[in-house]
Amino acid sequence: MNLLRSRFVQAVLVLVVAFVFFRFGIRPPAPWSVLTLYMSIVLLAVLIYVSSDSDSWREFMWPIRSTLVAPDKGLTRLVLLIVVPLLLGYYAYTQAAAKPQAPPELRAVHPAPPASLQFRGKEIQITGLDNPLRRDQAGFKKHVAAGAETYIRNCVYCHGDNLDGKGHFAYGFNPPPANFQDPGTIAMLQEAFLFWRIAKGGPGLPKESTPWNSVMPAWEDRLTEEQIWQVIMYLYDATGQQPRRWETAH
């Protein structure tokens, strides 16, 4: 019980509980990069807390200082002298050892679209562009149905029949195809952005942030302008997402 009153033990316990929660309490598991970030913040918070008043700080430091200088702690020091370098060495080994997979990398959330693009020789202004088929209210269902057909014929293999990025081929790609059900993908974008991405695919991605990891073909060679707009209507309709509107300039 006395042990639990020790500031040092309390701090260690908070760190252990936080680690266990982040490592095993989040499903699917949080990536290590995020886990490291969270644990760094928890460590910072714990250190701030234990040192935010002098009594607490002295209490926290006491076992550390005692271990380092007390004459009766010689054996503990010897054990630490062996264990700590071994642990650091193991950590260094795990970081440096070759792994049979590509290293993690920073990825941009959304590539930036151009202001305009050339579609089969026709210049299309992307900025401020809305889906022209949405003006045809009466034909909405027809366009969505046509878009669904185009999707099933061309897109389903990667993006999946639930539009969640889990198509048949998805497991062969790194990164996996976009999950349209995720509120952080198409719901955050104007339809014109989708038009650009579908029309130009991976090869049409901007120069910055290269090399891009995208196997999406440039669909402008296979689909007409109308088919692309239709498939965009289908994506939003099937996922229940709303396309982002353009902000009006002041």
Add this chain to the structure above:
Amino acid sequence: MRRAVRRSAWAALAVVALLTLLSALPALAQDAAKEPAYRAFPLIGSRLAVWAVAQLHLNFAAFILGVPIFAVIIEAIGWRNGEAQYDWLSHELVKLTFAAFSTTALLGALLLFLFIGYYPKFWTYMTSIFFPTYGIYAALFFAETFTVYIWYYGWDWLSGPRKWIHVGLGVLSNLFGTAILLVANSWVTFMMSPAGIDDSGALKGSVWAAINNFTWMPINIHRLIANIVFGGTICAAYAAFRFLGATTDEERARYDWMGYIGNFVALSAFIVLPFAGYYLGREIYAFNQTMGITMMGGFMSWLWIIQAILIGVLFMGSNYYLWLGMERIPGSERYRRYVPMLIGILAFGFMVWATPRSMVITLDEARAMGGTHHPLLGFLGVMSAKNTAVNMMILTTFLSFVLYRRANRVSTKSWAPIGMAIQWAALGVAAAIVIFFGVYGYFVESLVRIGFSVYQVLAVLGAIFVVMAIDIPMFKGARSTGAIRWGTIAARSQYVLILLAVTFTWLMGLMGFARSGIRQHWHVYGVMRDNSVDAATPAIGYAANMITLVTIAFFLLVLFIFWLGGLGEKGRAEAHGHAAPVIAGGSGPMSGESRGGRNPLLK
């Protein structure tokens, strides 16, 4: 005095050089056709040279524009209350500004040389648009310089019944300083969001249209607030530097108090800074969607995670300093129980803010997550969560400040329990509104969600207003539980003040890179292409190294100025009219208000 005259001479020389160059610009413009578009700066290249000098110039400019804003307020408080310590502090702050003045001017002149010499075509184009503003800028610079000179040197001369003139000079120098900022911002923002020009890039009508471009006013507001924060953190770092080197209790007490005021100023302005930044971001989106996406979702998206970490450190550090400061306030023990809750909210907010939308993942992790976005943590990566986190962190920081403010005071008002209940309710309602709109944001379209941030901000500002409106009368004439023991704060708190200054300087460098980098391969976005060898936008790691080097250079220069500030005091403090007053907590006699630990800035 001789040193000050030398400094003035340097500044005057820099201004004369600047004016000589400005007067020669039309001739330079005529010769531009014969000139190459670019020249290469030796060894490091032109871009790095301009980058380093521009960032250093901006740091010093932010300092000399930000500090006088609160220096004059502090002077006015001292004037109205008749307390010498405020007058001393204000003089101390202006002294620091004054020391940095000539360095700012010299760096500005150096930047101009670099533009004219290494980017002559670009500078000719900018001159073709903004030439009418050059004269105004120079005139404002002269006006500000001489006003600050009179403000500084006239401290004794304009004291007593003429103090109002002296305070008026301080206000005037701030007006000139702000006007300089507005003019310089028009050049920078025109490069980002050009306006008032035809298809060929020539000015269509009045230069006003080019000045009043999309991002001009948002940057004016953002920089003005950021300058105050920056000035506050640098002054607090200066105080920490002097505190750590202090040899007497009186000196330690004085610089402890100064550090507290610097941090208080920085924190007060810092609380509203994210709102100004959000407004600027929205205007960038409104000007150009591509630019907005490049900044927030494109190749610069990781920069915002770094920014979140830095701002998280600033929030944690500021709160930590307040909690450490409470140790020197008798009676504050009753508020220590709130610290775990406060730190818990801050840490959670920090985690949410720093959670990336697009995580660094291995292929195995991506497969385990079922895609590139985590199905649970992915929700924390979007703006709804970020806005909620930052607003909660602001509310928490404000609560820390309120607890600090009342640490050694007990209200004697009969209605105090009701008042406190209303205060807690105001904070609770604000938190509920912030969380409600944060969660509701996931169920509406983007444009509506962006609008929710306004309600969140209004809820937080409303709560701050209500709490302070009750707090001020509630603690008027309050019973004191003991004087603040200035100078007895733990030494680690002073390192926190230095950390805050370094972090904020680094953050300014990072945000400067973001603002400039989103133009990508354009000198003037969409109008004048960057065809130099440095046209590629550097990667974030490269930029981070560069920002670090510039930050180190800035602090080396600042350290030199701090050292000069200390050197000038030796042996003449008593002879000067601004001998440092004794602050309560040192071994000397206590001054009136400090005895009760009350601070007129907090009334």
